[in-house]
Structures are given as C-alpha cells and as structure tokens.
Amino acid sequence: TVDTVDADCLFCKIVAGEVPATVVHRDDTTVAFRDIKPQAPTHVLIVPTAHIPDVATLAAADPELLADLFTTAAEVAKAEGIAEGGYRTLFNTGRDAGQTVFHAHLHLLGGTWLGALAG
Ligand code: 5GP
Ligand code: ZN
Secondary structure: OOOOOOOOOHHHHHHHOOOOOOEEEEOOOEEEEEOOOOOOOEEEEEEEOOOOOOHHHHHHHOHHHHHHHHHHHHHHHHHHOOOOOOEEEEOOOOHHHOOOOOOOOEEEEEOOOOOOOOO
C-alpha cells in the first residue's frame, strides 16, 4: 500500500506539497493538516501518505497504518491543547456518509463541546 499516489487526488497533492495546506504534523506514514472549512475550533485531517481510497480499504490492507493515524491524532490533540478536554475522531466512508475526498482521512475535532453523538 505504501508509496501509492493518485495524480488526480487532492490529498495526494497536499501530501506532496503541490496544493497548499496548513500542515501541523508530518512523519514517514502520516500527514496532518487543517481542514479548509473547520467545523470546530480544532478541525484537523490526518491522512496516510499513501493513496488509499477509504478506511475500509486501509484497515484491510494495512492495520498498522490505521493505528498510525490514531497515534498522530492523539499527538496533534496534545499539541492543540484539546487532549484533556476531549475530542472526536471519525471517518466518513462512502456516499451516504458524505465522503467527498476518496483518500482516507481521519477527522480530528475538538476545542468545544461537540454534543453527544447519541442519547
Ligand atoms: P469528507 O466529507 O470526505 O470526510 O471530508 C473531506 C474534508 O476535506 C471536508 O471537511 C473538507 O472541508 C476538506 N477539504 C476539502 N478540500 C480541501 C482542501 O483543498 N484543503 C483542505 N485543507 N481541506 C479540504
Ligand atoms: Zn490520494
């Protein structure tokens, strides 16, 4: 799965530095950058550097890389000062979830009361 690139993919271009973004973390396997349309005071997207279309494909192909995304999310949450107050991490998968960019990305949201997801 590693080193896969899709020339037409927006997030591959951000990973490559070909499209500007506010990058807050970068390592060998993950990149984190601020969402262009933040839905919370902190809204960061964490992506694998490799082009993988969605989290289901990612989980099947490379579970360790999936874990890396959550490790990066926890590190970014600390750096953003939202680790103690709490935060939400989520993946949208496919049409009905509203996935619009088909390069897997973990949303990290926090910095305010986000509301309960259920109940
Ligand atoms: P999805 O609905 O696919 O889970 O979320 C895609 C996210 O990417 C959205 O929250 C959207 O605001 C964000 N996004 C779309 N285009 C860009 C862009 O060019 N730069 C950045 N930083 N975020 C983007
Ligand atoms: Zn991509």
